[in-house]
């Protein structure tokens with residue numbers, strides 16, 4: 001068990017002009033489950049590989065459990081990893097694949113057998129223990145990679161999109177299972193994903209990355225509720241956060257002719273961008289202080305209905321209960337829950353203090 | 357609400373199955389089989405004729421037409437060949453040289469191939485090209501100065517001298533073939549081995565080498581057979597410690613026809629045995645190709 005401390009990591013791959021990570025600092029507490037979330041190519045795998053020792057940083061430092069690890073070879077860091085590409089050993093049966101890390105740690109045979117059986121049971125791999133990886137499906141291979149990583153008693157567990165190839169049902173079950181396992185073994189975990197549902201449901205904390213930087217670091221609900229900038233808000237949530245451009249004047253934020261909401265007291269006059277989640281908007285019968293909108297698309301999703309509406313030529317997603325009947329072309333009136341309105345600078349996309 | 361539409365497949369049941377593509381497929385398969393047989397015959401027939409001649413009595417060799425079936429089976433020719441002077445010693449020398457060449461070229465060549473496959477270093481491409489230069493020189497051009505060199509250092513007429521020459525000849529292919537073999541071993545499994553506790557050597561021995569074995573055995577077949585069959589350099593570099601082909605060659609002009617066939621047969625067999633043994637590593641061992 002150990003904490004991970006990352007200070008000012010810079011890494012540029014040879015031949016690239018743009019660094020893959022730009023001065024990243026991050027502290028992962030002992031036993032914490034940290035999720036790295038971000039779009040493809042933002043440097044998640046690169047950061048993970050530097051923690052693992054598979055990639056050496058150009059500058060900066062990494063220490064695990066108070067020991068400097070920056071340039072130590074991977075086998076001397078006592079960690080465990082699930083690779084994005086699985087990296088199971090093609091020439092070893094599933095049984096030997098799962099037990100590999102135990103074998104190199106010179107664990108007695110019967111103990112290895114016991115732990116392999118435990119992990120195989122957990123990941124529903126028991127029927128395949130004597131197969132070669134080539135005889136498994138992609139999802140099964142991925143589970144072998146996960147099993148191989150959780151059996152070893154490592155200081156740090158690194159996982160690079162370990163659920164990406166499972167079907168929806170298995171992923172749902174396995175996500176909960178994984179949370180239980182990791183809580184049980186209590187290992188410090190860094191988990192990479194670009195699936196925001198996974199990030200929010202698993203993480204003790206979430207680090208949202210954008211183009212080699214950490215855009216926001218915080219508890220999942222905080223990241224969801226109070227995105228630090230428009231990138232984070234637009235990346236997290238399904239549908240993503242709505243953004244509306246307006247002008248502040250006379251204590252109101254005006255989006256267009258007859259469409260305005262009250263502005264928080266501290267906001268100076270001028271252009272502004274507001275962010276609001278689809279579920280924080282409700283529709284109501286006509287009241288003069290509500291925002292009129294024209295319904296564009298109606299998508300019934302079962303548990304809720306998703307509307308795409310137009311407010312003064314800007315598109316918005318609105319989530320309403322399925323009992324409320326609306327048809328496209330209709331004019332509706334939107335109520336923005338005042339606590340859920342976030343304010344952003346339209347130039348930089350950064351959150352304004354009045355809301356965050 | 358509408359009722360479920362009737363399923364589409366039932367309606368199109370009456371469209372006849374077009375069997376022509378299937379027939380074409382079968383015909384192509386047959387043609388491929390025939391081509392394989394033809395190529396195999398091209399290789400096997402000369403070998404078969406040599407074998408028949410080697411196991412016929414010397415008298416039968418002079419008959420006309422030559423027999424296609426081993427009706428006059430006799431081991432007389434073979435035993436004469438085997439008991440003639442130099443053959444036993446030549447065989448031993450040949451084995452020493454071929455195995456020595458194989459070992460040396462793998463020990464030197466495989467790490468070089470690994471380096472080319474895994475590391476980016478200055479001059480890598482030039483190095484690969486430069487490797488082939490040894491093969492650009494004819495063996496004679498190489499051997500004569502080598503003979504003088506070996507004379508000076510007292511290595512002339514030893515199997516080691518031939519091993520060194522043969523290693524020089526096979527090294528370029530060994531390096532380039534093993535480089536492509538190591539290139540085919542995914543880097544991530546090697547990294548996984550490192551993560552799960554192996555040092556660089558451990559990862560190589562436990563993961564990379566087993567995965568590279570089929571390709572490496574192919575390279576060794578090539579090395580072994582080349583060394584076994586090489587005659588020019590071996591003749592120049594030795595006098596008494598001749599390898600088998602060199603022995604046979606030097607006595608070829610003044611030996612009977614039967615001796616030549618027996619020698620030819622005997623030269624082919626060990627190479628075939630070696631290929632047969634290595635074959636099991638060539639075809640892949642884990643169900644499918646790597647990955």
Ligand SMILES: Nc1ncnc2c1ncn2[C@@H]1O[C@H](COP(=O)(O)OP(=O)(O)OP(=O)(O)O)[C@@H](O)[C@H]1O
Nearest residue numbers: 013014016020039040041042043044045046047194
């Ligand atoms: N071996 C490499 N050589 C050169 N550039 C690389 C290499 N690996 C990654 N990159 C570049 O570095 C950047 C970050 O890559 P990285 O693999 O860390 O992304 P990621 O966040 O893991 O993306 P994904 O979600 O698609 O896995 C990308 O722009 C990528 O093109």
Ligand SMILES: [Mg+2]
Nearest residue numbers: 044045084160
């Ligand atoms: Mg990645």
